[in-house]
Amino acid sequence: MIIEFTGRPGSGKSTIAAQLQRMLSPGQGRQRQSFVRRMALQAGLEKTFLLLLLNTRFRKHPYISNAVLADYLIELGHSESDLDTRWLRTLLLLRDLDTHLSLVDQEPDDIHIFEEGLAQRGFGAILSGLSNNLVTRHYRDMPLSDLYVNVEVPADIVLQRLQDRDGSTRLYVRDEFVKGLKMELESRGAPIIDIDGTSSTHQAAKSILAHLQNTGSKVSARIHPGEFFINGTPPDER
Known part of the structure; x- marks a missing residue:
């Protein structure tokens, strides 16, 4: 099972996702990278490896x-002038696609958490x-x-959080982008x-667990720090 968080930067996605990880049972959602991919990472060839794999x-x-990936990368190369941003958005898209598609054959009771995923890559494209096409x-x-999980x-609260976190004085994602994403998913x-990002982190994670349990997912609220990682990246490889 794949759980993906959506919401504006500063909404609390990462914090709630980390809390949810700690409240899940051990062994759920753990994924290891292949030897070939580890070698590609060490050689600085991850993007090349992922493109070939996909x-x-x-x-x-x-x-x-349908050439969405190819056209996304072409347009990104033409429209994004900042080389660091272009490199980062390319790598995140490729990683998310690879991880998401690789999880199709996983056990249905495994829980995989994306604090950000392919839905958020649409914000990056915008x-x-x-x-728009x-x-x-x-x-x-x-x-x-x-x-x-839409946080x-x-x-005004998001803006204050962004100012406290990195000194930003503007919202990165406008309301119409958030509403548009939700409409596309629906x-x-x-x-x-929908989760209230102004509530306590513990309460937000409990609400997600309650939803999973009510829909028959085999999860429990035992706390095991360090048993999980997000977006397919083990803690020692971040």
């Missing part, structure tokens, strides 16, 4: 076969100036998670729950 092993998935295609063909926080029948 275009071979997962070539029949609509995101690949902020880098990619076309490309963003629509991204949302239409991206692989879906089993549950989306809602008023704009149009594809994706399950979404």
